[in-house]
Amino acid sequence: MSSKPQLVFVPGAWHTPEAFSLITPLLKSAGYTVHSRQLPAVGNPNPPQDLSEDIAAVRDLVTEAIGTGNDVVVFPHSWGGIVVGSALVGLGKKEREAQGEKGGVVRTGYICSFLVPKGINPIQSMDADWWTVEGNQILLKPSGQQVLYSDLPIPDQEKWFAKVQTHAFHAQQGNATAECWLDIPTSYLLCEDDQAIPCSAQEAMTEMVRQRGGDIEVERIKSGHSPFLSQPENTVAWVRKVAGEKV
Template identity: 55%
Template sequence: MPKPQIVLIPGAWHTPVAFTDITAKLESHGYTVHSRQLASVGNPDPPQDLSQDISILRDVVHEAIGDGNDVLVVPHSWSGVVAGSGLVGLGKKQRKAKGEKGGVIRSAYMCAFVVPEGVSLLDALQGELPDWWYVNEDGQSVVKDASYFYTDLPPAEIEKWAKELKTHSFGTKKAKSTGTSWKEIPSWYLLCEDDAAIPKEAQEAMVQGVRDGGGEIEVTRIKSSHSPFLSHPDAVVEWIRKAAGEEL
């Protein structure tokens, strides 16, 4: 039985380079890993809605499904909004009903936003911009204090990863979600208890929102910052392998 293919989706301001370590570890365990930079990130012509990001996600997932593979999608942070909208209809159960093989067996959210339909990231923040990022004159959101992502990394590592951050379209943060794939695809959630970017209380509220909305979600807690794939890569890889169906 082939292992599920894995799709890693970077969060706001981030690119797939952030997943370099866990990608190598997953590949060493026999997984094929897919990841792509979203249109919102580092784009001089920033999109104003989620459609371009959704299109990229769906392309990557279709690539992973191929001739009928099972797929595990792992969104981080903001990209949970994209996954909630973009994976509608791509679940294995939904594809089987259409006579199609393979599909997404599970979404494994890493301290990610999971929101109802019609809710934007800005809505989830109650309309208030955190003080560690701002919007520039080009309509791009820019991080001014990257330490919020990496509170459990050494200073040299924080500096290294801060240099990898890009601009992120503010328009997509105001854009309303267009779907709730978490109602049809089972979810796992890695709840990061030391997260300074999305406090654990906010993560807990989103998990409860999934349950209240009729979704299925299993929670694993970890003492980690907002970037567990950097500070706790082995624990994250183990969690992803379990989410993919391995008995560890």
């Protein structure tokens, strides 16, 4: 068993684990084992009809990271927060210890990500003009490039926007099925210049967790929606702090 927690990164809508490719080597060089996986809703020609496949995929990934008793910290980005908040039931370290099992999720670190109550999906009420729906797939319009990567140079925006995938409509619009942030301590990287999830919405979600009695710590960063691309070193420093280091 590693002395450092295992790290699990959950991509947001339209994205694959490649989005974390700038921070992953930095974390590995700092001694961390990093896990991530493309979710069933992303780039799938047979898109899932609800959120259940994505929830199951995250549970499998986290269970794999726990292994024989590792501590784990889970980092969702954007839409991935809806999946993570629903997926970690029974996987928290305190819950597992109560069942006589070793290891488990000791903390989550939401990166400008959705924190939502059970039965809710805020994306359903978003009036976004930077995507379009075709059948059961959501495709990004060209304007999505600026929304997702606003603080990157244009050539880098174009590079990363070329990598986005389709996203299953019914999965993206699926309601949260649990509130794991009530049981597992949460850290939140609030991106003040985010054009996809406005700063005010992030503030409202983190305050909701606080009002509901959740254990949450918020750190603010002057960043757009993808700080792991625009500010990888600062993002890594935050991740390491969330994982328990004094950085």
